[in-house]
Amino acid sequence: MDSRITARALSAALGGWRTREPAYEALADGIRLLCLDNRIAARTALPAERELAAALGLSRTTVATAYRSLRDSGHIQSLRGSGSITLPHPRREPGRVATGADDIDLQQASPAAWPGLAGVMSETAMDAASLVARTGYETRGTHALRTLVAERYAAAGVPTTPDEVMITTGAQSAVHLLAQTLLRRGDRALIETPTYPHAAEALRAAGARLVGVPVTTGEGWDLDRAEQAFARTMPRVAYLMPRFQNPTGRSMGDAEEAVIARAAARSGTVLIVDETTADLAIDPPTGSRDGAAHAFARNRVVRVGSLGKTVWGGLRIGWIRADASLIDRLVAARPPRDLGTPEFEQAVATRVLARMEEVLAQRATLLREGRDALADALATHLPTWRVPHVRGGVAMWVELDAPLSSGLVMAARAEGVYLSAGSRFAVDGTHDRHLRIPFTAPVGDLRRAVDVLARVWPEVRAEAPIDVIEPVGALV
Known part of the structure; x- marks a missing residue:
C-alpha cells in the first residue's frame, strides 16, 4: 500500500458527486472518475465506510453499497481488517486513456506536432557525430539554446542574458524544480482557480498550502480577492x-x-509566470497589450516557458528565466532530480526556435479552425451552454446549464469520448458547472465529440436529483 486518502480529502476531491440516483452509484461513479483521472493513485487506501459517511452526510449503508459497486467494477479491493484500496486499472494508465481505434481523447490539450518538426529532427541527426563528442551533462542547458531563449525575451522587452536562462525537461519539470527550491513545507502558495492541475500537484508535492484566487471567462481575475490573499497569507x-x-x-x-x-x-x-501558452494567439492583436512584454515588474518575477504546446508535446524542452542568482540555486538543486536535458532535444529546439515565426503562424491557423468548429458545433447542438470566445490558447472553459460535469464526463467515456471534469482544475472549489474542451484535436473529432455530448447530456440531466438540476443561483 503506497498512500492513504482521508475522508475529508476525498470529500473535497469528489466535489459535486451527486449527479444521479441512486446516491450510492453516483458516489461510486465519483470515485471511479478520480481513479480514471489518476487523482487517486493505484494502491491508495480509501477511508473507512463510517468515516466517509460522516464526511459526506450519508448513511454507512450508502457508502458500503458504493464500495461494493467499486469492487464489482474492479476499481477497489477490500480485505477484512485492512480496509479498501484502489487497484490498477487498464483504462486509467496515466497519459494514455483512450484506447479504442475510434476513441476521441480530449483530456490533453496539445496539438499534433508542427509539420516541419520531422525535417528538423532529420537535420539534427546529421550532426550526430558532433553531438556525441560532448559530455552530454549540461545541467544549465547548452549555451546555444539559452542564448536563443534569451534573445526571444529581449525582443519581447525583457532584457535577458544566457546566464538568466536554464533549460529543463519541459515546463512541468521547471515548475517542480522551482517548487522544491523555493518552498518549505507549510508555506503558502497562491494559485488561480481553476488552474493547470499538474502545477497545483507540484506545489502540493513541495509541501505548500494552496491559496486559490478565482479567475473566470467573463470577469477575469478577482483582483480584490487576490490583494486580500497576498496581504493575509503572505504567500512565498x-x-x-x-x-x-x-x-x-x-x-x-x-x-x-x-x-x-x-x-x-x-x-x-516570488511570482512564477507560466508562459507555455502565451505565444498561441489566434485572433489579430487588439490594442497595445497584445504582443507586448508583460507589465509585471522584473523584480522577483520568474518566467517558465516550453515548446510542448507550440511545437510538440513529445519535445520535452522547457526553460526558466530568472535572476542569475536564482538560476545558480536551481542548477545546484537539480542533480538529485536529473543531470540535465538531453542533448539531441536541445539541438532540435535550437533549430526550431530559429523558425518560431513560421511555427506560430501554422499554429494560429490550426487552432483557429479548431476553435471555430467547436464553437459552431456547441452553439448548434447545445445552445443552453455558455461558450466563451477565446482569442488564443488551447481550450474553452464551457459553462453547462447544470452542475453535472462529472456525470457528463462519465457518460461520454462510455461513448468513447474522454474529457476531464471541471473539478479536475479546481483548487478550492468544485467547478462542477464547467467543462474544459480543448480545440487542439482534428475538426472532425471535435464535431463527433460534440455530437456525443449532445446525445448524452439529456440523459445525464434526467438522472440527476431535482435539487442538483435547479440549485440556488442556477442559470436563467
Whole structure:
C-alpha cells in the first residue's frame, strides 16, 4: 500500500458527486472518475465506510453499497481488517486513456506536432557525430539554446542574458524544480482557480498550502480577492498563467498585472509566470497589450516557458528565466532530480526556435479552425451552454446549464469520448458547472465529440436529483 486518502480529502476531491440516483452509484461513479483521472493513485487506501459517511452526510449503508459497486467494477479491493484500496486499472494508465481505434481523447490539450518538426529532427541527426563528442551533462542547458531563449525575451522587452536562462525537461519539470527550491513545507502558495492541475500537484508535492484566487471567462481575475490573499497569507510564491490561461483562455491586461505585481511586491512573494501558452494567439492583436512584454515588474518575477504546446508535446524542452542568482540555486538543486536535458532535444529546439515565426503562424491557423468548429458545433447542438470566445490558447472553459460535469464526463467515456471534469482544475472549489474542451484535436473529432455530448447530456440531466438540476443561483 503506497498512500492513504482521508475522508475529508476525498470529500473535497469528489466535489459535486451527486449527479444521479441512486446516491450510492453516483458516489461510486465519483470515485471511479478520480481513479480514471489518476487523482487517486493505484494502491491508495480509501477511508473507512463510517468515516466517509460522516464526511459526506450519508448513511454507512450508502457508502458500503458504493464500495461494493467499486469492487464489482474492479476499481477497489477490500480485505477484512485492512480496509479498501484502489487497484490498477487498464483504462486509467496515466497519459494514455483512450484506447479504442475510434476513441476521441480530449483530456490533453496539445496539438499534433508542427509539420516541419520531422525535417528538423532529420537535420539534427546529421550532426550526430558532433553531438556525441560532448559530455552530454549540461545541467544549465547548452549555451546555444539559452542564448536563443534569451534573445526571444529581449525582443519581447525583457532584457535577458544566457546566464538568466536554464533549460529543463519541459515546463512541468521547471515548475517542480522551482517548487522544491523555493518552498518549505507549510508555506503558502497562491494559485488561480481553476488552474493547470499538474502545477497545483507540484506545489502540493513541495509541501505548500494552496491559496486559490478565482479567475473566470467573463470577469477575469478577482483582483480584490487576490490583494486580500497576498496581504493575509503572505504567500512565498504565486503561480499564474496571465496569457491565455489554462483552462479559461483569459488574458490579463496591464492594469490587472500591475495590481498583482504590487501586491506580490508588498508581501515579498516570488511570482512564477507560466508562459507555455502565451505565444498561441489566434485572433489579430487588439490594442497595445497584445504582443507586448508583460507589465509585471522584473523584480522577483520568474518566467517558465516550453515548446510542448507550440511545437510538440513529445519535445520535452522547457526553460526558466530568472535572476542569475536564482538560476545558480536551481542548477545546484537539480542533480538529485536529473543531470540535465538531453542533448539531441536541445539541438532540435535550437533549430526550431530559429523558425518560431513560421511555427506560430501554422499554429494560429490550426487552432483557429479548431476553435471555430467547436464553437459552431456547441452553439448548434447545445445552445443552453455558455461558450466563451477565446482569442488564443488551447481550450474553452464551457459553462453547462447544470452542475453535472462529472456525470457528463462519465457518460461520454462510455461513448468513447474522454474529457476531464471541471473539478479536475479546481483548487478550492468544485467547478462542477464547467467543462474544459480543448480545440487542439482534428475538426472532425471535435464535431463527433460534440455530437456525443449532445446525445448524452439529456440523459445525464434526467438522472440527476431535482435539487442538483435547479440549485440556488442556477442559470436563467
